[in-house]
Amino acid sequence: MSVAHCGDFRQTYKDDMLVLRTRFIRIAVGAFVLLLYLSPLVTSNYVTSTMTTIAIAVIGALGINVVTGFTGQISLGQGAFMGVGAFACSYFMRVVHMPFWLAMPMAGLTSAAVGMIFGLPSARLKGLYLAIATLAAQFILQYVFMHLDAVTGGSNGIPSPPPEFGTFAFDGDRSKYYLTITVAIAAVIFTTNLLRSRSGRAFIAVRDHHLSAEIMGVNLFKYRLLSFAVSAFYAGIAGSLWGMYTGYISAEHFTITESINYLAMIIIGGLGSVLGSIFGAIFMTLLPQALTVGTGALADIFPKIGFLIMSFKDGVFGIIVILFLIFEPDGLAHRWRMIKTYWKLYPFSY
Amino acid sequence: MEFYLQLVISGLVLGSIYALVALGFAIIFKSTSVVNFAQGELMMFGAYFCFSMVVQYKVPWIWAFLITILFSIALALVVERLILRPMIGEPVISIIMVTIGLSSVLRSIVTAIWGTQIQVYDPPLFPEATVNLIGVPTSQVYLWSFGLSAVLLALFAVFFKYSKAGVAMRATAFSNQVALSMGIPVKNIFALAWCIASVVSAIGGILIGSINGINVQLGHFGLKVFPAVILGGLDSIPGAAIGGLIVGVLENLSDGVLKTTFGLSGIKEVAPYVFLVIILMIKPYGLFGKKEIERI
Numbered sequence: 001m002s003v004a005h006c007g008d009f010r011q012t013y014k015d016d017m018l019v020l021r022t023r024f025i026r027i028a029v030g031a032f033v034l035l036l037y038l039s040p041l042v043t044s045n046y047v048t049s050t051m052t053t054i055a056i057a058v059i060g061a062l063g064i065n066v067v068t069g070f071t072g073q074i075s076l077g078q079g080a081f082m083g084v085g086a087f088a089c090s091y092f093m094r095v096v097h098m099p100f101w102l103a104m105p106m107a108g109l110t111s112a113a114v115g116m117i118f119g120l121p122s123a124r125l126k127g128l129y130l131a132i133a134t135l136a137a138q139f140i141l142q143y144v145f146m147h148l149d150a151v152t153g154g155s156n157g158i159p160s161p162p163p164e165f166g167t168f169a170f171d172g173d174r175s176k177y178y179l180t181i182t183v184a185i186a187a188v189i190f191t192t193n194l195l196r197s198r199s200g201r202a203f204i205a206v207r208d209h210h211l212s213a214e215i216m217g218v219n220l221f222k223y224r225l226l227s228f229a230v231s232a233f234y235a236g237i238a239g240s241l242w243g244m245y246t247g248y249i250s251a252e253h254f255t256i257t258e259s260i261n262y263l264a265m266i267i268i269g270g271l272g273s274v275l276g277s278i279f280g281a282i283f284m285t286l287l288p289q290a291l292t293v294g295t296g297a298l299a300d301i302f303p304k305i306g307f308l309i310m311s312f313k314d315g316v317f318g319i320i321v322i323l324f325l326i327f328e329p330d331g332l333a334h335r336w337r338m339i340k341t342y343w344k345l346y347p348f349s350y
Numbered sequence: 351m352e353f354y355l356q357l358v359i360s361g362l363v364l365g366s367i368y369a370l371v372a373l374g375f376a377i378i379f380k381s382t383s384v385v386n387f388a389q390g391e392l393m394m395f396g397a398y399f400c401f402s403m404v405v406q407y408k409v410p411w412i413w414a415f416l417i418t419i420l421f422s423i424a425l426a427l428v429v430e431r432l433i434l435r436p437m438i439g440e441p442v443i444s445i446i447m448v449t450i451g452l453s454s455v456l457r458s459i460v461t462a463i464w465g466t467q468i469q470v471y472d473p474p475l476f477p478e479a480t481v482n483l484i485g486v487p488t489s490q491v492y493l494w495s496f497g498l499s500a501v502l503l504a505l506f507a508v509f510f511k512y513s514k515a516g517v518a519m520r521a522t523a524f525s526n527q528v529a530l531s532m533g534i535p536v537k538n539i540f541a542l543a544w545c546i547a548s549v550v551s552a553i554g555g556i557l558i559g560s561i562n563g564i565n566v567q568l569g570h571f572g573l574k575v576f577p578a579v580i581l582g583g584l585d586s587i588p589g590a591a592i593g594g595l596i597v598g599v600l601e602n603l604s605d606g607v608l609k610t611t612f613g614l615s616g617i618k619e620v621a622p623y624v625f626l627v628i629i630l631m632i633k634p635y636g637l638f639g640k641k642e643i644e645r646i
Contacts, residue, residue: 074443121630132576136623143620267447315458321451325444326436
């Protein structure tokens with residue numbers, strides 16, 4: 001489906017491995033990143049804060065795409081692993097007095113370690129077992145969040161102190177946005193490069209045909225576990241950023257619904273595609289907001305059935321997911337490629 | 351001692367309902383290889399529908415029960431035809447996601463129609479007086495639920511072993527292609543599997559509803575079936591029954607023991623999942639599951 005540009009000849013292996021192939025793409029991506037950094041200067045606080053949540057969702061979605069999209073193992077615990085990251089980060093900062101730049105990766109590692117405990121039994125098996133084990137992890141971790149009062153504050157939740165660099169504290173909407181978007185861009189770059197590495201190719205081999213991969217010398221157990229650990233690490237990072245963003249962490253956020261949202265993101269965006277994770281994160285973050293606005297407006301017009309409309313919000317989400325799976329099974333990333341191809345050849349489509 | 355005996359008895363009852371719902375799950379998984387995350391919602395829908403019949407329209411119990419069964423058959427047919435049939439041949443993850451989407455649609459329909467309050471059957475399905483069972487006072491609901499589940503499980507065991515449709519279902523489960531080439535209408539078998547699963551779930555929902563009351567939390571009950579099916583072996587029907595019973599008893603016992611000795615509350619909600627992880631560690635294919643041997 002991808003059409004090469006005129007004059008885009010790849011003559012060396014280095015050329016072939018390039019992520020951003022042509023000068024036009026390099027300029028476009030550069031301009032987009034610049035736009036991301038400049039946009040808070042002109043947009044309202046509401047937009048900036050929505051973009052922060054999108055950036056956090058992008059990190060989480062990239063994580064689940066590594067394990068589900070690239071390695072072919074389904075994870076239903078991304079929400080809970082985010083919770084582990086959020087609580088761990090807050091614990092490291094409040095009790096151990098680590099600075100944020102150290103606490104965040106530590107939270108990611110904690111999350112990866114917890115993930116591996118649940119991933120270990122299922123990495124031996126193929127197919128559904130990781131889905132079911134992570135479902136168990138989701139409920140067990142939720143229970144721990146509610147009952148391990150010393151670390152998580154139980155049902156009350158616990159504050160998450162704002163990160164500080166020297167004397168500068170990240171406590172405004174704008175500074176939080178800059179921190180989050182920087183980490184998100186780093187995550188995108190890391191994932192793209194991970195996929196070009198030996199491990200990334202091993203992941204894809206495991207997904208496409210695990211027996212052939214094993215015969216080729218790919219250690220199935222090692223790479224399944226590794227991809228799951230990477231995914232939980234991303235979740236931990238996303239969780240600690242979420243804690244920073246809200247300033248207060250409560251167990252109620254990290255439910256099975258959150259995990260399902262992340263799975264929906266990569267399915268709607270496109271499995272096994274970095275761009276898809278980004279599209280999915282944007283779509284799934286904006287969809288509930290659009291639904292809230294939409295149902296709110298409808299409820300104002302028809303006050304008598306307001307309750308009915310509000311309760312259908314959840315159902316609309318389900319319907320959208322089902323319709324996407326039936327009519328657009330390859331996700332938004334595929335649609336995006338189609339549109340690009342169309343315009344590249346326009347108006348002479350052959 | 352009586353305390354523990356009581357725990358075991360209520361655990362067996364709970365387990366027998368797990369077994370029913372797990373049976374539905376295993377039937378769908380076995381013949382269509384779809385992992386149904388909407389099992390709990392099918393259960394909830396049946397329970398609420400029966401509630402509507404009995405309480406709101408004052409239909410006598412026996413008729414309400416039959417109408418509910420007809421309704422769940424219709425629901426299963428609609429779901430299978432509209433949502434699952436287009437997904438045949440899609441990857442596992444898409445199918446899982448579609449059942450998750452289905453579950454949230456069903457849940458929102460239920461909350462839209464019946465609200466979120468806990469509802470109880472009135473008049474109750476079974477007489478309320480307690481009876482003595484080896485020295486332990488037990489409510490009749492428990493006995494009836496256990497009995498009904500046992501009868502249904504036995505009935506389905508016979509159905510799969512001897513009836514023509516049952517044999518066809520087992521053939522479909524073994525291999526869709528082989529079944530097709532032997533002239534078995536695989537699509538009808540898929541629909542039948544969904545119907546059976548929906549009916550046993552609805553009955554399970556009514557039973558659990560007459561013990562605990564009906565609310566939206568019933569949906570989570572469907573997820574708790576996973577430990578039962580993993581213990582029994584994902585694709586084994588007798589395994590689902592035995593797994594359900596064991597998980598039900600273990601859940602109740604661990605809840606009772608941990609609450610009295612350590613003061614941990616609410617462990618009941620997570621205990622089955624802890625077993626699940628332990629089972630995966632020591633016996634990943636379950637008690638009766640088929641160990642997969644693959645060739646290229």
